[in-house]
Amino acid sequence: MRQIAVIGSGPAGYYSAEALQKQYGDAVRIDMIDRMPVPYGLIRFGVAPDHQSIKAVSRRYEKVALSDNVRFVGNVSVGRDVSIAELGALYDAIILATGAPDDRPLEIPGGDLPGVIGSAAFVGWYNGHPEFADLEPPLDVAAAAVIGNGNVALDVARILAKTPAEFGGSDIVGHAFSALGDSRIRGIYVLGRRGPHQIAMTPKELGELGHLEDATPVVDLADFPPLLDDALLEPGQRKSVSHLRDFAGLPGGKRKTIHFDFFAKPVRVEGESKVERVVVERTKLDERGAAIGTGETYAIDCGLVVTCIGYKTPPIPGIPYEEDRGRFANDGGVIGDGLYCVGWARRGPSGTIGTNRPDGYEVAEKIAADLGPGAGRKEGGAGLDRLLEARGVDIVTFQDWQRIEAAEAARAREGSPREKFVAIAEMLGARGR
Numbered sequence: 001m002r003q004i005a006v007i008g009s010g011p012a013g014y015y016s017a018e019a020l021q022k023q024y025g026d027a028v029r030i031d032m033i034d035r036m037p038v039p040y041g042l043i044r045f046g047v048a049p050d051h052q053s054i055k056a057v058s059r060r061y062e063k064v065a066l067s068d069n070v071r072f073v074g075n076v077s078v079g080r081d082v083s084i085a086e087l088g089a090l091y092d093a094i095i096l097a098t099g100a101p102d103d104r105p106l107e108i109p110g111g112d113l114p115g116v117i118g119s120a121a122f123v124g125w126y127n128g129h130p131e132f133a134d135l136e137p138p139l140d141v142a143a144a145a146v147i148g149n150g151n152v153a154l155d156v157a158r159i160l161a162k163t164p165a166e167f168g169g170s171d172i173v174g175h176a177f178s179a180l181g182d183s184r185i186r187g188i189y190v191l192g193r194r195g196p197h198q199i200a201m202t203p204k205e206l207g208e209l210g211h212l213e214d215a216t217p218v219v220d221l222a223d224f225p226p227l228l229d230d231a232l233l234e235p236g237q238r239k240s241v242s243h244l245r246d247f248a249g250l251p252g253g254k255r256k257t258i259h260f261d262f263f264a265k266p267v268r269v270e271g272e273s274k275v276e277r278v279v280v281e282r283t284k285l286d287e288r289g290a291a292i293g294t295g296e297t298y299a300i301d302c303g304l305v306v307t308c309i310g311y312k313t314p315p316i317p318g319i320p321y322e323e324d325r326g327r328f329a330n331d332g333g334v335i336g337d338g339l340y341c342v343g344w345a346r347r348g349p350s351g352t353i354g355t356n357r358p359d360g361y362e363v364a365e366k367i368a369a370d371l372g373p374g375a376g377r378k379e380g381g382a383g384l385d386r387l388l389e390a391r392g393v394d395i396v397t398f399q400d401w402q403r404i405e406a407a408e409a410a411r412a413r414e415g416s417p418r419e420k421f422v423a424i425a426e427m428l429g430a431r432g433r
């Protein structure tokens, strides 16, 4: 029996488990270890609460989780509760699917002023991540700047722009729902260093902004290349750019405005003791398509800055790490002897949920090729349980998670699928054992 530990229960972890099941059938035991007492990684804590159809992918993972040879071992942090070396002694292979949960810092003067918040923290706050529940982002301000031109920036802008009624059917956590309901923010500035043709925003997410109840997206058509140039874009990007162009024709009159500032590079954040404004340098593209500063600057008065400029994987002592790319050093998912990585921990923070699937399948094949005839004699989960029990670690099983999920559904606000528990103690308490 092959014993394999998958660290992380986000999409990459589940696709790996699914691939291992296909590879080995019943001849494998998979322990999926997660530092949180709840599974699914960014499906729960990243994907926007008003995008329930995307979150529904977790139902597919549930099938894998409920198979006899897969076990969820939640509330166990690798590196804190158990080391990679200890896991190496218990399992034939270890797959790191730990994602990229840390914000890249905004490395400009004033980038650490109160009111500058990374998207992992802001998104974690509205999605009920226990580490960010007490964030209290300043929403009693007139304007917010959202730095970045990808889908995370769009999520943040949309969440800041929505009315309480528009959160119907979402699983936004109570503290964020009420704080956003009281928000005084009327201007939301989405800042991108390059132009409309260089955005990394998908059509569906952009199109949504044109239909918000109380907010209008605004663009300056002077920022756009000639219309004919859109024909050179690949179809998805062309559709996104066409949504942006359409924003120019929308009537105003709503209370909130989402301004798309292109060719806008933040150079410093200013304020006495907290954010008061962002100073932005206008840019232009050089012949390689990189943004270069023009020296011309302007200021955006705002009391909140959310940076959506990427993430990195936290290093684990002893595991080779690529600092500049914020991920584990690996060759096609292989880190070293018996140690593999998948998903954002392997590739860095890019791509959608589905992009993580091939990683799992590739790594399962590599494991099958690497594990020699001597494999299959390690102790696996029984050894892990003994070790964790001796350390007083309170493991959460998948059945526990199902009870937590049922308890969340039972206390849901009317019209929402659940009211998430935010504190770890509450999650553990909801297991009812």
Ligand SMILES: Cc1cc2nc3c(=O)[nH]c(=O)nc-3n(C[C@H](O)[C@H](O)[C@H](O)COP(=O)(O)OP(=O)(O)OC[C@H]3O[C@@H](n4cnc5c(N)ncnc54)[C@H](O)[C@@H]3O)c2cc1C
Pocket: 007, 008, 009, 010, 011, 012, 013, 033, 034, 035, 036, 039, 040, 041, 042, 043, 046, 047, 048, 051, 054, 076, 077, 078, 079, 097, 098, 099, 100, 101, 123, 152, 155, 342, 343, 344, 345, 350, 351, 352, 353, 354, 356
């Ligand atoms: C804000 C945001 C919104 C997104 N929205 C969408 C969307 O709408 N559609 C879409 O297709 N994609 C979306 N994505 C991308 C998608 O979420 C990622 O592609 C995907 O989650 C990456 O999967 P992963 O398994 O590599 O990492 P994650 O989902 O981050 O999972 C990593 C898991 O590892 C666990 N872990 C980390 N460290 C340890 C440790 N030391 N010990 C034990 N466990 C550990 C974590 O708790 C977590 O459960 C979004 C991403 C973000 C950031």
